[in-house]
Amino acid sequence: MNAPPGLLAASWTIARKDLAIELRTRSAFLSVVVFTLLALVTFFFAWDPTAVSSTDLAPGVLWVTFTFAGLLGLHRSFGAEMQDRAIDALLVSPVDREAIYIGKAFANVVFVSAVLAVAIPAITIFYNLPIARTVAALAPIAFLAAIGLVAVGTLFSAMAVNTRMAELLLPMLSLPFFVPIVLPSAQASAQLLAGRPLAEAMPWLKLLVAFDIVFAVACAVAYPHTLEE
Amino acid sequence: MTNPAGAPVNRRPLFDVLFGASVLAVIGAVVRVVYFTPFEATQGPAQKIYYLHVPAALSAYLALIVAALGSLAYLWLKDERADRMAESGGEVALLFTTVVLITGPLWGKPIWGAWWTWDARITLTLFLWFVTLSYLVLRGAIDEPGMRARYSAVLAVLAALLIPFIHLSVYLFRTLHPMPIVLKPDKPSLPPEMLTTFTISVFAFLFFCSMLIRARYRLSTARASGGADA
Amino acid sequence: MPDNGGYYHAAYIIASALYVGYTASLWWRAKRSR
Numbered sequence: 001m002n003a004p005p006g007l008l009a010a011s012w013t014i015a016r017k018d019l020a021i022e023l024r025t026r027s028a029f030l031s032v033v034v035f036t037l038l039a040l041v042t043f044f045f046a047w048d049p050t051a052v053s054s055t056d057l058a059p060g061v062l063w064v065t066f067t068f069a070g071l072l073g074l075h076r077s078f079g080a081e082m083q084d085r086a087i088d089a090l091l092v093s094p095v096d097r098e099a100i101y102i103g104k105a106f107a108n109v110v111f112v113s114a115v116l117a118v119a120i121p122a123i124t125i126f127y128n129l130p131i132a133r134t135v136a137a138l139a140p141i142a143f144l145a146a147i148g149l150v151a152v153g154t155l156f157s158a159m160a161v162n163t164r165m166a167e168l169l170l171p172m173l174s175l176p177f178f179v180p181i182v183l184p185s186a187q188a189s190a191q192l193l194a195g196r197p198l199a200e201a202m203p204w205l206k207l208l209v210a211f212d213i214v215f216a217v218a219c220a221v222a223y224p225h226t227l228e229e
Numbered sequence: 230m231t232n233p234a235g236a237p238v239n240r241r242p243l244f245d246v247l248f249g250a251s252v253l254a255v256i257g258a259v260v261r262v263v264y265f266t267p268f269e270a271t272q273g274p275a276q277k278i279y280y281l282h283v284p285a286a287l288s289a290y291l292a293l294i295v296a297a298l299g300s301l302a303y304l305w306l307k308d309e310r311a312d313r314m315a316e317s318g319g320e321v322a323l324l325f326t327t328v329v330l331i332t333g334p335l336w337g338k339p340i341w342g343a344w345w346t347w348d349a350r351i352t353l354t355l356f357l358w359f360v361t362l363s364y365l366v367l368r369g370a371i372d373e374p375g376m377r378a379r380y381s382a383v384l385a386v387l388a389a390l391l392i393p394f395i396h397l398s399v400y401l402f403r404t405l406h407p408m409p410i411v412l413k414p415d416k417p418s419l420p421p422e423m424l425t426t427f428t429i430s431v432f433a434f435l436f437f438c439s440m441l442i443r444a445r446y447r448l449s450t451a452r453a454s455g456g457a458d459a
Numbered sequence: 460m461p462d463n464g465g466y467y468h469a470a471y472i473i474a475s476a477l478y479v480g481y482t483a484s485l486w487w488r489a490k491r492s493r
Contacts, residue, residue, distance in 0.1 A: 163370035
């Protein structure tokens with residue numbers, strides 16, 4: 001028990017800590033879920049249902065909602081640590097710096113996935129989409145999108161929380177980076193929901209996977225650079 | 230930042246002879262465009278916006294490259310001068326990107342029939358504008374110089390990584406959803422007179438851009454070595 | 460020849476205003492930090 005934990009073990013410990021805190025309070029999860037449901041409803045009322053079919057409307061609504069709900073959830077990811085500078089305790093401990101990022105990112109993926117587990121059935125019901133096809137199309141895309149969103153968002157929320165305008169900065173920094181996630185996700189979802197073959201959506205999915213890989217690695221490598229020596 | 234004897238470092242002037250020369254170059258280029266370059270018969274006067282728009286875009290790219298390289302250099306060497314160079318490049322890049330985004334639609338509407346075409350290049354320029362702006366806002370939101378330098382350098386490097394993804398996304402989008410363009414002029418090859426004007430404009434603005442970056446860098450250095458109110 | 464001189468003038472005037480404005484802001488900020 002004297003050797004410092006390896007990267008994966010440390011990441012897992014940090015992830016578990018974050019998830020345990022969230023499970024106990026559940027406040028962030030509930031607010032994000034409520035926001036998501038309200039957004040889905042509000043968007044519906046913003047459109048003329050006779051002019052735009054709900055199958056055409058749904059993908060755009062889902063991904064925009066997902067983006068803003070994701071930002072809401074990410075904002076609290078590092079917020080807890082800012083109280084009493086609890087992050088200093090993490091930094092003093094002999095763990096690889098990347099482990100802090102990976103652990104938090106993992107906890108955020110679980111969080112976002114939980115929100116999606118509510119959002120996708122909700123949109124299926126509210127927008128009257130065929131359930132099997134919708135879930136089969138949206139769930140995997142949503143998971144890939146969540147990875148990209150969390151990869152970038154975890155890093156930026158770690159940075160933003162140390163600045164003067166955290167609530168404004170997090171969206172401002174993140175949204176340009178979310179476009180290569182939202183665009184392919186929305187396009188692929190629209191194609192699959194309309195019944196197009198999977199092969200047509202493959203370029204989008206490949207782009208999404210490439211983004212996830214590049215930015216998961218880049219953000220994990222970049223995180224220690226944001227910390228003081 | 231003082232030398233060992235305690236005397237303040239030489240404050241280089243922001244606007245020296247070289248800067249003045251670059252301003253004269255730009256004025257000369259514009260005079261040539263306005264008075265000594267013929268109008269293009271089929272496109273009309275609006276075609277001359279081209280001599281303003283393209284050099285601004287090239288200057289923006291130059292400034293962005295300075296910002297990106299400065300950021301990388303800072304992350305590697307931790308030299309605050311690299312950070313100041315990145316900051317200068319970023320601010321000047323915002324200026325030129327703004328000019329591109331304003332002259333672009335002013336050129337596009339009369340020539341192409343549309344204010345905005347969402348093609349790959351114009352959309353990427355819009356993104357560069359947003360990212361450069363968020364880079365400067367991030368810097369403005371951090372007081373501690375070390376953190377400011379680290380965070381903005383990380384943002385700059387990640388933004389550089391983002392560019393190919395934006396480009397690919399928009400390109401794929403466009404192949405799926407071609408946007409109709411009302412008028413579609415053939416790309417005219419510029420006759421020699423106009424080509425000369427164009428080349429002069431490009432060099433004049435690139436020169437001016439470099440001088441602006443240099444002036445901004447000197448401003449940063451002056452501030453860092455302690456201005457009147459430190 | 461199409462009559463689109465308005466766009467031409469607008470572009471050059473706005474661009475000049477931006478370039479002059481930025482240069483002036485540099486000068487003003489330098490003055491302030493003295």
